[in-house]
Amino acid sequence: MSATLLNAVWQGLIILVGGTFLGMIYKGLDRKLAAQMQGRIGPPLRQPFFDVVKLMVKENVVPDHAVAWLFNLMPLVSLAAVGTLLFYLPLGGFEPLLGGFGDLILILYLLAVPSLAMVLGGFAAGSPFATVGAQRELVMMMAYEFPLAITLLSLGWYLSSVMPGAQVFSLTVLASNPLWGLVGPLGFIGLLLLFCALMIVTPAELTKIPFDIPEAETEIAGGILAEYSGRNMAMFYLADAIKMVVMGSLTVALFFPYGLSGLLGVTGGIWGSVIDVAFYLVKVFVVIFFAVIVVRVAFARLKIGQAARLFWLPITGISLLGMVLLMLDRIV
Amino acid sequence: MNNDSINLKVGQCAATTYTVPVGPVHPALKEPIRFSFDLDGERIVGVDIKPGFAHRGIEYMGMKRNLIQALYLSERICGICSISHPLAFTQAVENAAGIEVPPRAQYIRTIIGELERVHSHLLWAGVGAHELGFDTLLHLTWNVREKSMDLLEELTGNRVDYAIPIFSGVRRDVPAEKAHLAYEALDYYKSLLQQMIDAFLHDKSVEMRTRDVGALTYDQAIELCAVGPTARASGVKKDVRQDMPYLAYADMDIRAITPADFGTEPRGDVYDNIIVRLLEVQQSIGIIEYCLENLPSGELMSIPKVPALLAALKKASGEGIGRHEAPRGEVIHYVRLAEGVEELAVWKVKAPTYSNLMAWVPKFLGDEIADVPIIAASIDPCMCCMDRVHLADAAGNKTTRMKEELVRLSREKTRRICG
Amino acid sequence: MNVENLFASFKHALGGAYLGDRTIERTVGTIDPGKVYDLWITVERDSFHNAVAHLCTEYTPHLSVISGDDLGENVALNYHFTVGWGERYGEATFTIRTMLPKSDLSIPTITDLLAGAQTSEREKIEFYGIDVVGIPDSRNLFLPEGATIHPWRKDLEEETAKEVKRMVKWEGRNE
Numbered sequence: 054m055s056a057t058l059l060n061a062v063w064q065g066l067i068i069l070v071g072g073t074f075l076g077m078i079y080k081g082l083d084r085k086l087a088a089q090m091q092g093r094i095g096p097p098l099r100q101p102f103f104d105v106v107k108l109m110v111k112e113n114v115v116p117d118h119a120v121a122w123l124f125n126l127m128p129l130v131s132l133a134a135v136g137t138l139l140f141y142l143p144l145g146g147f148e149p150l151l152g153g154f155g156d157l158i159l160i161l162y163l164l165a166v167p168s169l170a171m172v173l174g175g176f177a178a179g180s181p182f183a184t185v186g187a188q189r190e191l192v193m194m195m196a197y198e199f200p201l202a203i204t205l206l207s208l209g210w211y212l213s214s215v216m217p218g219a220q221v222f223s224l225t226v227l228a229s230n231p232l233w234g235l236v237g238p239l240g241f242i243g244l245l246l247l248f249c250a251l252m253i254v255t256p257a258e259l260t261k262i263p264f265d266i267p268e269a270e271t272e273i274a275g276g277i278l279a280e281y282s283g284r285n286m287a288m289f290y291l292a293d294a295i296k297m298v299v300m301g302s303l304t305v306a307l308f309f310p311y312g313l314s315g316l317l318g319v320t321g322g323i324w325g326s327v328i329d330v331a332f333y334l335v336k337v338f339v340v341i342f343f344a345v346i347v348v349r350v351a352f353a354r355l356k357i358g359q360a361a362r363l364f365w366l367p368i369t370g371i372s373l374l375g376m377v378l379l380m381l382d383r384i385v
Numbered sequence: 386m387n388n389d390s391i392n393l394k395v396g397q398c399a400a401t402t403y404t405v406p407v408g409p410v411h412p413a414l415k416e417p418i419r420f421s422f423d424l425d426g427e428r429i430v431g432v433d434i435k436p437g438f439a440h441r442g443i444e445y446m447g448m449k450r451n452l453i454q455a456l457y458l459s460e461r462i463c464g465i466c467s468i469s470h471p472l473a474f475t476q477a478v479e480n481a482a483g484i485e486v487p488p489r490a491q492y493i494r495t496i497i498g499e500l501e502r503v504h505s506h507l508l509w510a511g512v513g514a515h516e517l518g519f520d521t522l523l524h525l526t527w528n529v530r531e532k533s534m535d536l537l538e539e540l541t542g543n544r545v546d547y548a549i550p551i552f553s554g555v556r557r558d559v560p561a562e563k564a565h566l567a568y569e570a571l572d573y574y575k576s577l578l579q580q581m582i583d584a585f586l587h588d589k590s591v592e593m594r595t596r597d598v599g600a601l602t603y604d605q606a607i608e609l610c611a612v613g614p615t616a617r618a619s620g621v622k623k624d625v626r627q628d629m630p631y632l633a634y635a636d637m638d639i640r641a642i643t644p645a646d647f648g649t650e651p652r653g654d655v656y657d658n659i660i661v662r663l664l665e666v667q668q669s670i671g672i673i674e675y676c677l678e679n680l681p682s683g684e685l686m687s688i689p690k691v692p693a694l695l696a697a698l699k700k701a702s703g704e705g706i707g708r709h710e711a712p713r714g715e716v717i718h719y720v721r722l723a724e725g726v727e728e729l730a731v732w733k734v735k736a737p738t739y740s741n742l743m744a745w746v747p748k749f750l751g752d753e754i755a756d757v758p759i760i761a762a763s764i765d766p767c768m769c770c771m772d773r774v775h776l777a778d779a780a781g782n783k784t785t786r787m788k789e790e791l792v793r794l795s796r797e798k799t800r801r802i803c804g
Numbered sequence: 805m806n807v808e809n810l811f812a813s814f815k816h817a818l819g820g821a822y823l824g825d826r827t828i829e830r831t832v833g834t835i836d837p838g839k840v841y842d843l844w845i846t847v848e849r850d851s852f853h854n855a856v857a858h859l860c861t862e863y864t865p866h867l868s869v870i871s872g873d874d875l876g877e878n879v880a881l882n883y884h885f886t887v888g889w890g891e892r893y894g895e896a897t898f899t900i901r902t903m904l905p906k907s908d909l910s911i912p913t914i915t916d917l918l919a920g921a922q923t924s925e926r927e928k929i930e931f932y933g934i935d936v937v938g939i940p941d942s943r944n945l946f947l948p949e950g951a952t953i954h955p956w957r958k959d960l961e962e963e964t965a966k967e968v969k970r971m972v973k974w975e976g977r978n979e
Contacts, residue, residue, distance in 0.1 A: 091525070
């Protein structure tokens with residue numbers, strides 16, 4: 054028993070450190086590639102590491118108006134929540150560490166925690182910019198959570214109707230039974246629509262342009278983050294990096310759980326794992342590339358009203374249509 | 386930042402309005418100015434504008450120096466309009482003293498003035514894109530802008546503060562062997578202009594953020610004495626180059642550009658501001674080309690020796706008004722010269738932002754806090770042009786104490802960090 | 805732009821308060837020279853508001869700026885308007901000048917006629933210590949709140965210099 058526990062602790066540590074490292078690398082890639090697309094040179098790939106180290110040694114300022122304990126607690130909550138998320142995701146094609154203790158619904162809730170933590174931290178900061186930012190973040194959450202929930206639930210529902218009795222909301226089950234192979238033509242279109250919805254929700258979930266409205270540097274000077282500095286800021290920074298891996302992995306697990314090892318005939322063994330992990334990294338990168346990097350280079354920031362309308366009408370519409378098509382696929 | 390502006394009315398979030406300060410230091414502002422917005426949710430219901438953070442006392446200083454020194458000072462009113470102020474100033478003094486300017490000098494002044502318009506409008510377009518959160522467009526635009534800066538450096542020796550106009554002429558020639566560089570740059574811009582128009586005016590996300598945002602009606606523009614692209618975007622056909630020609634502009638048929646030239650009804654919003662500025666880049670290219678092709682030969686200064694010039698100016702007396710259509714609008718300088726004195730008796734500088742200050746109010750009201758950066762940018766504000774005078778404060782004044790306290794704290798911290 | 809008509813209409817509207825006019829004609833252009841005009845009229849302070857009102861009814865003026873000139877006993881204010889904008893060679897500068905004695909530095913506001921004059925009027929309040937009667941907002945625009953010096957007044961030169969020196973010394977001090 055104690056050996057299993059020790060093992061789990063080790064694995065947990067590896068996942069945390071690995072996930073953070075990956076997130077930072079992806080963040081570096083994001084900045085470098087975006088810079089290249091904008092005709093700039095861009096920072097070195099290691100820049101996010103430098104940033105975190107610098108933030109860590111900087112003074113941690115708590116504004117006079119702030120509710121100090123809440124203000125200081127929220128970065129920790131945010132980081133803890135995204136850290137926990139890592140344990141529920143099949144990273145690199147491996148079983149999630151806590152796969153047996155939670156499912157997609159839990160992930161949905163955990164995904165909301167960092168955003169809520171930022172909202173609370175923003176309100177606790179007691180600055181008008183942070184307040185405006187926190188209000189905007191709340192509106193954004195109300196806007197994108199609905200299509201996100203529809204997308205995740207539709208997938209689970211479909212699987213439950215195909216495989217009655219299975220743990221359909223468990224990511225392991227979802228990942229090992231890719232829906233693309235199970236659906237008919239109608240369902241295929243439905244899945245495509247759901248995938249599009251998830252891809253559009255991703256930048257909103259990650260607060261990236263065109264949905265970086267709660268932070269909007271030129272409007273509200275960083276919004277929620279306006280008053281954060283030093284260690285607190287570093288924690289939000291790390292949380293943001295990890296969230297990028299989480300969103301990428303979630304999309305990959307739901308829609309592209311395929312491995313290469315089987316195809317290449319190297320199942321099992323160390324080489325099989327290496328190939329699968331490498332392929333997984335590429336998949337996550339591709340998702341981040343199209344959902345975050347390209348989008349943030351190609352668009353201007355939307356206004357909060359425009360973003361909310363976008364999510365409530367077209368994107369919710371797309372995800373609902375996807376759901377209906379999946380349902381029809383079962384009936385026909 | 387002033388302490389009472391930070392003072393958030395935290396408990397009042399539930400109340401109908403709350404105040405959000407923007408500036409004097411804020412990422413959306415490239416220069417210091419303070420707006421206090423009364424917000425109802427995200428909607429702006431009141432605005433108070435406080436400029437004056439970049440006062441340097443230039444007119445005051447100018448009245449203590451001889452005219453040539455004042456000319457250099459006028460160039461340093463603003464880095465971006467660093468030819469506009471000297472152009473207006475030299476004209477004012479020349480009008481007051483009755484000095485003629487040789488044709489070649491007039492053309493060279495025009496060329497540099499129009500090159501400044503090209504780089505200034507491109508700078509504005511980039512800043513505007515950045516305010517919208519569209520950094521890609523910012524980087525591309527500023528990349529394109531470099532070409533005009535390079536050309537200016539090639540022609541004048543400097544990227545800013547060109548030191549070209551002097552009373553009675555210009556200080557440097559545009560030699561024939563450098564003309565091909567100018568033509569190259571013009572061809573470059575001609576080939577890119579359509580791309581720029583596509584990137585800004587046919588982009589859905591830019592249109593979403595700028596259409597009907599920060600609108601200024603035709604009547605408001607006239608009533609509030611708006612100038613430059615800000616007024617022209619509202620359909621007011623006001624352009625000094627057209628209305629009251631001067632320099633080489635008198636030899637060309639220049640028309641004020643309004644959104645009607647793009648085929649749309651003027652609404653005075655930010656989108657129309659983009660239209661006007663991009664089309665003016667095109668217009669400027671045409672003007673520069675005309676000037677280069679028809680550059681008259683002849684001398685550069687009617688009084689080439691500086692001591693003789695100073696003596697002539699010392700003898701002169703009278704009043705003069707000099708106007709120039711700067712990239713941001715009308716610059717006007719009023720001078721009075723008194724006989725036997727080297728200094729200016731009176732010098733009044735009016736920069737475009739000074740006139741457009743009032744236009745901000747109707748532009749802001751009714752729009753959202755998210756629109757603040759782009760509306761603030763839409764008049765292409767130039768605080769250092771507008772705030773020319775910094776003087777001291779009365780002793781014991783609250784603001785002063787704030788400032789002294791801030792300086793003290795900042796020095797303390799520097800010392801602490803340095804150990 | 806018919807200069808004679810313009811002056812005549814003002815003379816008629818203002819009567820004895822019309823103290824004089826001046827036209828400066830300039831030739832511009834090197835190929836096909838044209839003429840541009842700087843027009844000046846001087847009016848009594850009491851009729852100044854009427855003069856601007858007349859200008860606003862007859863034309864659509866643009867106020868460029870208000871300049872001031874400390875002449876010792878008096879402060880002269882030059883309201884630099886432009887009229888006739890909108891077409892080529894259509895515009896002329898039109899300056900209305902009026903004198904304020906130092907003993908009574910006050911002038912009615914013209915913001916009721918042309919709201920855009922406010923910026924320039926506020927500037928005159930702080931820099932010359934002029935009382936602009938009826939201006940909706942008379943706070944300092946460029947100088948800090950509470951500053952009481954009037955830098956462009958030649959008779960207050962000493963106070964201004966003292967403040968400038970204090971400031972320069974303060975900015976450059978080395979603790």
